[in-house]
Amino acid sequence: MSSPLFSRRVLLKAGAALAGTSALSAMPQIASASSPLTVGFIYVGPKDDFGYNQAHAEGAAAVKALEGVTVVEEENVAETVDVQKSMESMINFDGASLLFPTSFGYFDPHILEVAPKYADVRFQHAAGLWSADKHPMNVGSYFGYIGMGQYLNGITAGHASKTKKIGFVAAKPIPQVLLNINSFLLGARQVDPEITCQVIFTGEWSLAVKEAEATNALADAGCDVITCHVDGPKVVMETAAGRDCFICGYHANQSPLAPEKYLTGAEWNWAGVYTGMVETVMAGGTIDNFVRGGLADGFIKMSPLGPAVSDAARNQFEATKAEIIKGGFAAIKGPLNDNTGSVIAAAGEAFVETDIKLESMDYLVEGVIGSTS
Amino acid sequence: MDTDLGLWAIPIAIIGGAIRVSTPFLFVSLGEVLTERSGRINLGLEGTLVFGAMSGYAVAYLTGSPWAGVLAAALAGSVLGLVHGLICSLPRVNDIAIGIAMMLLGMGLAFFFGKPYIQPVAPDLPSINFGWWSDLPQVQAALRVNVLFLIGIAAAIFMWWMFRATRIGLLIRVVGDSTDAARAMGLRPALIRTLATAAGGAFAGIGGAYLSLFYPGSWNEGISSGQGLMAVALVIFARWNPIACFWAALLFGGAGALGPALQSAGFSEGYYLFYAAPYVLTLGVLIATSSPTRAMHGAPGELSITK
Numbered sequence: 192m193s194s195p196l197f198s199r200r201v202l203l204k205a206g207a208a209l210a211g212t213s214a215l216s217a218m219p220q221i222a223s224a225s226s227p228l229t230v231g232f233i234y235v236g237p238k239d240d241f242g243y244n245q246a247h248a249e250g251a252a253a254v255k256a257l258e259g260v261t262v263v264e265e266e267n268v269a270e271t272v273d274v275q276k277s278m279e280s281m282i283n284f285d286g287a288s289l290l291f292p293t294s295f296g297y298f299d300p301h302i303l304e305v306a307p308k309y310a311d312v313r314f315q316h317a318a319g320l321w322s323a324d325k326h327p328m329n330v331g332s333y334f335g336y337i338g339m340g341q342y343l344n345g346i347t348a349g350h351a352s353k354t355k356k357i358g359f360v361a362a363k364p365i366p367q368v369l370l371n372i373n374s375f376l377l378g379a380r381q382v383d384p385e386i387t388c389q390v391i392f393t394g395e396w397s398l399a400v401k402e403a404e405a406t407n408a409l410a411d412a413g414c415d416v417i418t419c420h421v422d423g424p425k426v427v428m429e430t431a432a433g434r435d436c437f438i439c440g441y442h443a444n445q446s447p448l449a450p451e452k453y454l455t456g457a458e459w460n461w462a463g464v465y466t467g468m469v470e471t472v473m474a475g476g477t478i479d480n481f482v483r484g485g486l487a488d489g490f491i492k493m494s495p496l497g498p499a500v501s502d503a504a505r506n507q508f509e510a511t512k513a514e515i516i517k518g519g520f521a522a523i524k525g526p527l528n529d530n531t532g533s534v535i536a537a538a539g540e541a542f543v544e545t546d547i548k549l550e551s552m553d554y555l556v557e558g559v560i561g562s563t564s
Numbered sequence: 565m566d567t568d569l570g571l572w573a574i575p576i577a578i579i580g581g582a583i584r585v586s587t588p589f590l591f592v593s594l595g596e597v598l599t600e601r602s603g604r605i606n607l608g609l610e611g612t613l614v615f616g617a618m619s620g621y622a623v624a625y626l627t628g629s630p631w632a633g634v635l636a637a638a639l640a641g642s643v644l645g646l647v648h649g650l651i652c653s654l655p656r657v658n659d660i661a662i663g664i665a666m667m668l669l670g671m672g673l674a675f676f677f678g679k680p681y682i683q684p685v686a687p688d689l690p691s692i693n694f695g696w697w698s699d700l701p702q703v704q705a706a707l708r709v710n711v712l713f714l715i716g717i718a719a720a721i722f723m724w725w726m727f728r729a730t731r732i733g734l735l736i737r738v739v740g741d742s743t744d745a746a747r748a749m750g751l752r753p754a755l756i757r758t759l760a761t762a763a764g765g766a767f768a769g770i771g772g773a774y775l776s777l778f779y780p781g782s783w784n785e786g787i788s789s790g791q792g793l794m795a796v797a798l799v800i801f802a803r804w805n806p807i808a809c810f811w812a813a814l815l816f817g818g819a820g821a822l823g824p825a826l827q828s829a830g831f832s833e834g835y836y837l838f839y840a841a842p843y844v845l846t847l848g849v850l851i852a853t854s855s856p857t858r859a860m861h862g863a864p865g866e867l868s869i870t871k
Contacts (some may be wrong), residue, residue, distance in 0.1 A: 195691045237675075237785050239682045267675075267785070393828045393837055400838075401824070403780035409825035411577055411702040425778040429685075434705060434779075448685065540839055562832035 207356055227259050227286060229471055231275060231281035232338050235294035236397060238334040240423035242442040243396075244508050247293045247317070250461025254469050260359060263287060264298040270296030270564075279307050282312055285330060289472055291465070293317045297363070298332075306330045313478065315468065319479055320365060320550060333464065333482035335490030336544045338367075338374040339347045340457025341418065342522045343493055344439035345378020346511055348416035349386055350504030351377070351437045358436075359390045360405045362397075364563040366552040371457075373556045375408075375439075376524045379416075382507065390561035396422040403430045410434035412542030416454070428453075444494045455508070456494035463489045485544055487516045519543050529554035530561075568750035573702060574825050580706025581821020583713060584779045588613065588771035589813035590716040592795030594723060597806055599645075600799060602760035603735075603740040603753070604652055607663025609768040610792030611670020612644045613850075616772025618678040619662070620688065623802075625686035630777050634712070636767040637773035641857045644670055645765020659868060681783050689778040701772030704765065705740030710772065711779045719767075723806040736760055740864035741853030768792065794842075801846060803862035817843050 217560055230251075244266065255262040265283045268277050270514035274297050281287040288311060292302060299318035306314050308325045312331045319330035337516065347359045357379055359372050375390035389412050391405040402419070406427050409417055417431040418439035425448060431438045432449030440456020468478050484490035493512065516519055520542045525536030535554060536542065542549055555561055592609050599606045616637035624633030648666045652659045658745075692714075695707030727733040739746045739753045746753045775791075776783045798816065802808035823838035831838075 237679075237682060239679070241683065241785060301820055389828055390832075391824050393824075394836055394839055397784075397786040398789050399780045399784060400585060400775075400789060400791070400820070404585065405824040405827075407580065407584070407705065408577055408821075408828040411573055411705065411825075412582075412828040425782050425784065425788070429782055430780060434762075435701075456829050560832070561827065562828060562835075564833060 201394065205344050208401045208491055214286055217340045218364035223439065224225050224538060228469065229261045229263060229285035229286045229527045230254055230469060231285065231290045231292070232264045233268050233277050233281075233292040233294075233297070234264070234424050235270060235296070235452070236267060238264065238266045241425040241445055242398075242421070242423040243449075244293070244422065246443050247461055249290070250459075250465040251291070253462035255467060257466060257473075258474065260469060261285075268294075269292055270301070270474070272301070274301045275305050276307035278302070278314075282309055282327045284411045285310070288296060289469065291315050291317070295367075296318065300378070302330055303327070311471075313472065315478065323480065328480065329481065331478055331480045333468075335459060335464075335488075336483065336485035337459065337491050338502055338522065338549070339485050339544055340491050341439075341441070342373040342374040342378035343508055343515075344418055344441075344455060345375040346381055347500050347504050348375065348418070348437070349382025350501055351454055351499060352383075352386060352416045354413045354415045355383060355386045356412070357386060357388050358403055358406075358409030358412070358417040358431075359559075360409065360417065360419035360421060361390050361392050361460065362395060363379075363391060364553075366410070366550055368420045369555060369563065370549055371441075372514065372559055372561075375418055375552075376556060376558050377522050378511075381421055381511070382504075386558070388559045390555065390559055392561070393421065401424045402426045405523045406430040410436055420467075434478040440494050446494055453494070453497040454500055455496050458492050458494055460489055474542065483545065487518060488513065490509065515544070521546075523534045523549065523556070530557050530559050532557075568642055571590075574661055574751060574829050575827035576702050576706050577828070578818045578821050581700075581816035581825065583706065583709055584828065586813040586817030587710065587713045587774045587819050588718055588777075588791050589795045589798060589816050590720065591771030591774065592768045592792050593766050593798040593802065593809040593813060594716070594719055594806055595641075595645075595771075596796050597762035597764075597798045597809055598723065598767065599757075599761045599764035600867060601740045601755045602736045603743065603864055604649070604659050604761055605663060605758045605796075605867060606645065606648050606666070606761055606764055607660055607793075607796060608644065608648055608666030608670060608762070609663075609796055611667035611674070612765050612768040613670075613772040613775070613792035615644060615774035615789050615793075615837075616641045616769030617676040617787050618681065618772075618783055620680045620769070620773030621686050621717040621776035622678070623682060624777055627683050630687050631690045632757065633777055634689070634770055634773045634808050636640070638755040639769070641724055641772070642762045642766040645819055646758065647760040647766075648765070649761035652761070653754040653758055654810065657833045665871060678783055678785070681751075682864070685781070686777065690773070691778070697784075703768060710774065712774045720806040720810045727806070727821040737864070768795075771795070776792020784820050797846070801849065805862060815845065833844065836858065 206489035232251040234244040236244045259266050268274050295318045311493035318334045320333045361368050379386045393401045416437040418426040428445045428448045432452040446453040526538040527536045619640040620637030623636035624630045686786035691708045691710045693702035739756045743753050798812045802812040819842040
């Protein structure tokens with residue numbers, strides 16, 4: 192029975208067909224000659240997914256509001272040769288000279304394939320690791336220190352948890368996800384060092400049923416505060432709230448889904464970042480090839496605290512947030528072991544939020560129940 | 565209260581997962597049994613499932629009634645089934661190719677019309693708590709059974725009885741086993757097949773409504789992850805028997821819950837392997853039940869894959 196293979200092939204075809212139709216629908220909006228700048232945004236999923244893509248699309252909406260800028264968008268573009276076609280059609284048909292291909296998997300080999308052909312076009316990639324000696328100069332990488340947001344999530348979770356067990360639904364064990372898991376637990380451990388965090392990997396960025404199953408499994412295991420790192424957190428949030436767990440949001444504000452259960456959330460704040468980059472280009476400047484920012488720079492923000500957050504939690508949350516904004520804050524600091532017993536940081540050693548080593552994280556810290564493979 | 569169950573959590577999670585995850589499998593495979601017993605294959609049920617999920621969610625949101633959503637999903641599914649059935653009634657049309665086209669059409673339409681309904685929250689279908697006797701929240705959660713699951717069991721039994729003991733069941737079987745015999749009896753195979761495909765589509769639509777209105781209970785474009793296609797395969801696995809479809813659906817649901825359950829119980833290494841469990845299971849059962857000496861038992865004679 193060849194059903195899984197068949198299913199994937201057919202789904203890819205469906206994705207290609209959709210990408211094709213949306214490319215067609217974007218075509219009539221060819222930029223007029225008077226428009227000085229056309230900016231293209233490419234999303235891996237639907238742009239209203241309550242999550243990763245929506246956060247980027249909200250940034251694109253802010254860019255759209257700028258004077259003299261035309262925005263072209265395309266959603267549901269697979270991390271395959273599809274994205275190369277999308278980028279080339281945005282450049283050749285729409286006249287885009289600044290592109291934001293927003294998904295992690297667009298970088299290698301797709302952006303690296305297309306960028307050398309169009310030296311006048313700037314490719315801005317979220318999360319990719321750009322390095323000057325290996326990659327073209329018209330490619331840039333930007334990302335935010337959202338792990339700090341998960342650390343703050345962890346503080347509210349630590350106060351709210353009665354079972355002293357918190358849960359994390361994760362997509363894939365890549366460095367950004369692992370940093371979020373570790374930060375969530377370490378934040379909670381600032382409240383009570385006995386707290387443990389159970390992680391369940393679903394293996395894909397968007398698998399609704401598996402995410403719901405994983406959330407139920409966490410609730411069954413006794414976790415009473417749950418957060419996640421998947422593309423669209425809606426299913427995890429609704430399922431967890433349905434199991435009477437508290438929830439911490441991710442990517443965007445999911446508070447409307449369960450206001451009573453929502454503690455806070457780590458949100459992207461791309462609006463300011465994108466308008467800043469577009470304004471730089473319009474003023475004739477160049478965007479730095481390697482851009483990073485955190486709470487202080489307005490790259491990320493926290494959802495307003497929910498009604499279930501206690502005063503003690505609120506105070507510690509605000510104090511820690513102020514400290515992070517001050518700069519030089521380290522969530523990963525010694526003495527710290529990973530959950531297999533190897534030393535991550537000796538006493539006195541600390542990895543501050545801006546440390547580039549954190550972007551190649553491959554471990555789960557002590558207290559996280561789970562494994563990276 | 566100590567709620568740490570240790571290893572007992574795994575069987576409870578598997579039972580709970582089987583009940584939660586199996587319903588869409590069950591409805592789609594029942595619909596496909598009905599269609600295939602009449603001699604046609606509708607591979608488009610994945611698209612029907614997704615379109616049913618979208619239309620059910622949209623109508624439930626607009627009317628405030630989840631049951632209106634289920635009804636709308638069934639109607640939408642039967643329309644897609646009807647289109648498939650009518651096209652396949654034309655001479656020299658390949659039902660598998662049409663099925664793939666219908667699948668892409670159903671998904672495309674669902675994504676197109678579903679855009680405005682990703683953000684709003686629609687009312688959920690009610691569930692019955694069969695776990696009231698237990699103090700354990702895990703058991704209570706596992707035994708929270710949705711009404712559609714029970715309707716699915718009833719439908720499976722009814723369909724089994726229908727094929728066995730009713731005139732309609734006999735007509736469908738005759739048409740499915742031999743077009744020539746059916747014509748000789750004065751039946752109209754194309755009409756019966758078209759109706760069977762439409763009814764099958766309605767089942768798949770209801771399966772979709774379960775996805776969007778109960779579990780996971782929201783509409784988004786990644787809601788199905790291939791369940792419709794797996795359910796079509798389940799029909800072969802279940803040898804075109806509605807009751808066996810129910811067990812197969814439970815098995816697939818439970819196997820799907822194995823990965824998360826094992827991770828939460830602390831078996832965290834190699835989760836990609838656990839996630840492959842349903843497929844390994846299918847392979848194993850197919851090999852165990854296959855025979856080099858006789859044809860596939862229970863297969864309708866007019867099916868284009870077994871002819």
